[in-house]
Amino acid sequence: MGEVYRAHDPRLGRDVAIKILPAIVSTDSERLRRFEQEARAAAALNHPNILAVHDIGSENGSPYIVSELLEGESLRDRLNSGAVPVRKAVEYAVAIARGLAAAHEKGIIHRDLKPENLFITADGRVKILDFGLAKLAQAEPAPGSGSLMPTSAGGTTPGLVLGTVGYMSPEQVRGQATDQRSDLFAFGAILYEMLAGRRAFHGETSVETMTAILKEEPPELPVADGQLPVALRRIVERCLAKGAAQRFKSADDLAFALESLETASVPPLKGAPEIAPRNRERAWRLAACVSFLIAIALVWPALLYVWRSHPELPLMRVDIVTPPTADPVSFALSPDGRQLAFVANDEGQSRLWVRPFDQAAPRSLTGTEGASLPFWAPDGRSIGFFADGKLKRIGVSGGSPQILADAPAGRGGTWSRDGVIVYAPDTTGVGLMRIAAIGGSAAPLTRLAAGQGTHRWPQFLPDGQRILFNAGQGQPEMRGLYLGWLDGREPRRIMASEEAAVYVP
Incomplete structure (x- = not known):
């Protein structure tokens, strides 16, 4: 709809595209309405994957939209x-x-x-x-x-x-x-x-x-x-x-x-995508190597003691075949590394399943219909998850799930050894929340800063007081990986990142 021309903006010294609705058809109320609809919608958005609109207006009865020029x-x-x-x-x-x-x-x-x-x-x-x-x-x-x-x-x-x-x-x-x-x-x-x-x-x-x-x-x-x-x-x-x-x-x-x-834990099939930019991957590897060498130099005596005092744990490799699932990203490894919680179909409904690695088959947990994004309690006896717009928990041995709090569209949770759950209740507009694992009233933990759209994918660090989380959907300079504190201190930005991070002990 409309005619598109290449033009040059002399004020900013850049080439632009101008989309014009010719005057001969601008009297058509339906075409004019849709042209104005496009202008309003596009002008309200600012995202690298949406055509950027610089200006709108009308000249000699012909409405126009000025946008970035795409090659x-x-x-x-x-x-x-x-x-x-x-x-x-x-x-x-x-x-x-x-x-x-x-x-x-x-x-x-x-x-x-x-x-x-x-x-x-x-x-x-x-x-x-x-x-x-x-x-x-x-x-x-x-x-x-x-x-x-x-x-x-x-x-x-x-x-x-x-x-x-x-x-x-x-x-x-x-x-x-x-x-x-x-x-x-x-x-x-x-x-x-x-x-x-x-x-x-x-x-x-x-x-x-x-x-x-x-x-x-x-x-x-x-x-x-x-x-x-x-x-x-x-x-x-x-x-x-x-x-x-x-x-x-x-x-x-x-x-x-x-x-x-x-990023799935199971190696992807041949041809699976590699989305992360190679230069960022190389930078991460270099930083990881430097950090590793420094850490080794500092803790070498302690490492010698640990290696001499504790037998080496056996290397475990497993190939897990799950029931059919439409939610392949909803899985979590237990803290001791011996069980896997995941979401899969059971008699036509998606449910939470648990697979102990020393057993041949997984089992589904009744009452977890519609579950997503499970996360474990530190003792490995309970699992938190999201379902039906709520944050819930259930014992690994079964039983009825307990509703903890509202979570219209949960975006991850984490459970501390002190019995505190931190979770992201929705996709946008709110920060992280905290609640006692036994239940009670939920309270805000983080608040969105100007230019931020959401806080999500929280993970407790080993001290149980600090939380890694991702801030997304906002201005580019405000998105990234953040460090938060359970005492409510102002979160600190660690690095730019569009994805969640996982702490590796």
């Missing part, structure tokens, strides 16, 4: 050459998911996500474009009142539904109310297409394609050749679930699941 190609152009390699597809997918999470955080749902509206820059970054059909934080249009015009080249079919045939969610096809999970369905269709080199849903006509979205499953992605991790296929399948409730709860959850593929 590269659309994802559709890239897909015309065939499937995307697994590593690169996951790299693109993480970027798209992070961009969607930023939009959803502002109450903006794209509703027309497709390869034509995704741009790959010359240096490999991914940008989300065209918010012309975006739903802002306002009332949903009544079914049948949607746009009758395409949003851009590439196939928004005229009709009484909003979106693009082939990437619409089932609820969009039916003309029902939509939320952020509709974007996640479109995301799944795009990720499927990147991996398979063909569309997830395609028919000879638009009606056949919409019928396929409602009633059919796309051909299964191949994993037998070892090039595609099973966990990645399950992520795609969860995104493409017909029911919105069966998809990921948020784009942030989705991004975390994708990022976890490279």
Whole structure:
């Protein structure tokens, strides 16, 4: 929608893109409304994976949007050459998911996500474009009142539904109310297409394609050749679930699941993505080596004593086969390293399971339906987890779970030897909370600083008084790994990081 020109901003000395709605069509109220919608939505967002808008205005009756100038190609152009390699597809997918999470955080749902509206820059970054059909934080249009015009080249079919045939969610096809999970369905269709080199849903006509979205499953992605991790296929399948409730709860959850593929404790299948930049990895290795050498020099006498006084523990290697799961990132190793807690399906429902390494089979814990992100008590006798918008705990031997506190969308918890649980209750807008493991009233532990969107993934350090956590979704200079204190002191930023950290004794 609109015409795009390359231009130069002499004030700042940079090239920009100007999108203009010609005066001849600006009298069309529907096209003008969508053009203004795009401007409002894009201007409200500031994220490296969303096209940056510099200015909006009108000249001689023609509205315009001034944005950053992108050099590269659309994802559709890239897909015309065939499937995307697994590593690169996951790299693109993480970027798209992070961009969607930023939009959803502002109450903006794209509703027309497709390869034509995704741009790959010359240096490999991914940008989300065209918010012309975006739903802002306002009332949903009544079914049948949607746009009758395409949003851009590439196939928004005229009709009484909003979106693009082939990437619409089932609820969009039916003309029902939509939320952020509709974007996640479109995301799944795009990720499927990147991996398979063909569309997830395609028919000879638009009606056949919409019928396929409602009633059919796309051909299964191949994993037998070892090039595609099973966990990645399950992520795609969860995104493409017909029911919105069966998809990921948020784009942030989705991004975390994708990022976890490279950091899972089980070695990834051949072709699993390596998302972390190589230069950062080399820097970490160098810093780790220097720190290790210094530590050895300082504690060498103590090490000699320990080695002489304690027999060497046997090296344990295990290959754990779990029941099917749509949540491969929800697992935790017990403090003594002898048990694994994880989330998997049991009779059609996801539950918490425990697998002692000295036993042949895992067992599920009744009452943990919908569990996610388990974490252990220091004594290994109980497990904390999130389910049904609550923070809960349950004994490893079984029994009824105990509800501890509200946690609408938990983002990690940690349990100290002094019986304190620190947890992240939601995806955005709140800091970490603390509560006694036996129950009681929850209290804030950290507060968001200006420019921060969330505190998440807490982990107690061995002293039981300090906590590592990640601050994300805010301004780049405020995101990173932080050190907090149980006594409520001001957290200290340790380093820039988009991911969580794990303390290694």
